[in-house]
Amino acid sequence: MTAQASLLERAEKAIPGAALGVFTLPEKQRVVIESGQGSTVVDADGKSYVDYLLSSGPLLLGHAHPEIVAAVQKQAALGSSFYALNRPAIELAETIVDAVPCAEALRYQSTGSEATFAALRLARAATGRKLVLKFEGGFHGSHDVAQMTSARMMGRNSDETVPESAGLAGVLADEVLIVPFNDLEAVRDAVAGRGAEIAAIMVEPLQRVLRPVPGFLEGLRALATKNGIVLIFDEVVTGFRLAWGGAQELYGVTPDLACYAKAIGGGYPLSAIAGRRDLLGLADNTRPASETYSYLGGTLTGNPISAAAGLACLNVLKRPGTYERLRALGARLREGLEEAGRNAGVPVQALGEGPVLSPLIAENRSLRTARDLATVDKKRMVRWAHEMIDRGFLLTPGGKMYVSLVHSDQDIERTIAASREAFAAVR
Ligand SMILES: Cc1ncc(COP(=O)(O)O)c(C=O)c1O
Structure with missing residues (x-):
């Protein structure tokens, strides 16, 4: 049994649902995070992920700034x-x-x-x-x-x-x-x-x-x-x-x-x-x-x-350039994910603002209300997220992605490259 499997087994006994809050992953992808540095987290078995959870948002400067x-x-x-x-x-x-x-x-x-x-x-x-x-x-x-x-x-x-x-x-x-x-x-x-x-x-x-x-x-x-x-x-x-x-x-x-x-x-x-x-x-x-x-x-x-x-x-x-940088990172990721979806024949639109986004799979191009959001192809979005997690990108299946000031251009390009394969897998 791996170190992570053993921790998960202990968590199941002590914490109903073996989860903190409402974030859960499928059985084979469940993680116990051991450490975080910058845009990366490492699980208890030593696997690294580019982190788009950012603790559900607080870590605008990434981990352990x-x-x-x-x-x-x-x-x-x-x-x-x-x-x-x-x-x-x-x-x-x-x-x-x-x-x-x-x-x-x-x-x-x-x-x-x-x-x-x-x-x-x-x-x-x-x-x-x-x-x-x-x-x-x-x-x-x-x-x-x-x-x-x-x-x-x-x-x-x-x-x-x-x-x-x-x-x-x-x-x-x-x-x-x-x-x-x-x-x-x-x-x-x-x-x-x-x-x-x-x-x-x-x-x-x-x-x-x-x-x-x-x-x-x-x-x-x-x-x-x-x-x-x-x-x-x-x-x-x-x-x-x-x-x-x-x-x-x-x-x-x-x-x-x-x-x-x-x-x-x-x-x-x-x-x-x-x-x-x-x-x-x-x-x-x-x-x-x-x-x-x-x-x-x-x-x-x-x-x-x-x-x-x-x-x-x-x-x-507060330093000059912060919000330009956050917006640029968000815009590049949004554009890259949409293009990756298009190339794979999946109708992706990455909604959100600045460094907050979600790649939604939906034909409707004018999503304005919660009820519109309920029409997106959530099942495929969740499958896409699981494909991404397998490839070393941590995010909430079907939920938001958060980008930090310390995500690098390279992080974003690697994410886009992986998303091409992930969209192809859920075509
Ligand atoms: C818009 C909004 N308001 C309130 C909350 C609740 O904050 P907390 O989880 O710190 O209680 C959240 C949490 O994600 C949120 O997204």
Whole structure:
């Protein structure tokens, strides 16, 4: 038995599903990662992969970036957690507030799910309203509201508010309105009917790999402003990735609140809600007691090691040329994958934005909603991913690929070359 097979056997006994989260691979491809360096990870049997998982996104600088390692080592020697203000948390907050158009201030949490959960709480507290409007197939994490008609059940009727998970609180179906992404008319109708009850519109500005159609985000902004609704951008994926100021900078629409995680922790657990000072101030427990006070907290919130890692990461991202490079790598990979598909006779379109992409196999060339996404040939996409994993490229079968600043041109060209064989294999 190999070292990896033995670890997998132990994992099966101790961890149901032998998985962390929802990422799983077929039996013969399952891996236990032993180490990561730059764009490469190595499994417990010594096999190397070019990594397009990047830990589901946080590693915009790849694995074990020397500046992040140095910052973490320095902070670890100074203390790992204080449950009190600390220098890295303050400096990182200043950096984010400076970078993000909507950010007058921020509050920390530890995960993306906690950030979206907290943003919704602030919106309800500020408006005194209960309803949340979100988009079919939009993913905002693991909490109960986020699990309504989220990513997995793409393709159901958008007027159904369906739980993605068992065990959610019962009242939620009545408190979440679901509308199709990129359908401003549907949002208008929902707001016309129940606008005075809606606390928040929560949206991924780039929903998974679907770009917003021109005018969609602007329309949400206008409807939110007119109806006293808090507009929340979930920038957990897009923050500091699509541009220094995130999707709101790239698309030119400023929300009231925005949620950050992944990149801002440089690979360590950290998240934040940034935005209007009056909204974030509702969590200020030094204010006199009031009905709008919103509890936001957590033992490890604003953790100094995570903040030091995040600060080191943002300091690198801030350098000239970062976003040009990320966009160029994403564009070359997108173009190469589409061409490889075409040459193999497979209808591939690599949707996404900048360094976030997914090579979808679909005849429909105008994919705009989650329901459109449900029509792609997912089975073949998954088979293609398995072919790629066999060839030493790690990615989520049927899901997104993330490119980092340290992927080399050679990594990308090798990936494209392998994808030719992989598409030919699933023709
Ligand atoms: C857009 C979006 N929001 C929220 C989350 C939840 O973040 P976390 O997994 O850190 O809780 C994710 C996770 O992938 C995400 O992609």
